[in-house]
Amino acid sequence: MGVRYPPVQDRYSLHDGDFANTEAICQCRRSTADTPEAAANLRLRTELMGKIAALVDENRWTQSDAARRSRVTQARMNDLLRGRISRFSLGALTNIAASLCVWFAYECGIQWC
Numbered sequence: 001m002g003v004r005y006p007p008v009q010d011r012y013s014l015h016d017g018d019f020a021n022t023e024a025i026c027q028c029r030r031s032t033a034d035t036p037e038a039a040a041n042l043r044l045r046t047e048l049m050g051k052i053a054a055l056v057d058e059n060r061w062t063q064s065d066a067a068r069r070s071r072v073t074q075a076r077m078n079d080l081l082r083g084r085i086s087r088f089s090l091g092a093l094t095n096i097a098a099s100l101c102v103w104f105a106y107e108c109g110i111q112w113c
Helices: 036-058 063-070 074-081 090-099
Strands: 012-014 031-033
Touching (some): 036 063, 036 074, 036 090, 063 090
């Protein structure tokens, strides 16, 4: 017997686009995570993108300033600040965050199947 995933309407989902908070991103739109693992990855990327965007906003950096500090192109920083989550891996976001001295702690509860 194979693995059974929840029906489409119950899947974990996030979408690309501007984000004001994590809950807004969790609404189903374009990207759908088929597994809990993919949903966790999307959640982590979303939260990390939000932390980076908040830091840029708090310091009133331009996209060019933030890009230079994080060692990416201005176009890449634009994608990040616009919340285009599908264009970033968790590793890429971690590298950007580390270059900006952003430390990210994530607490997770363990749930047994």
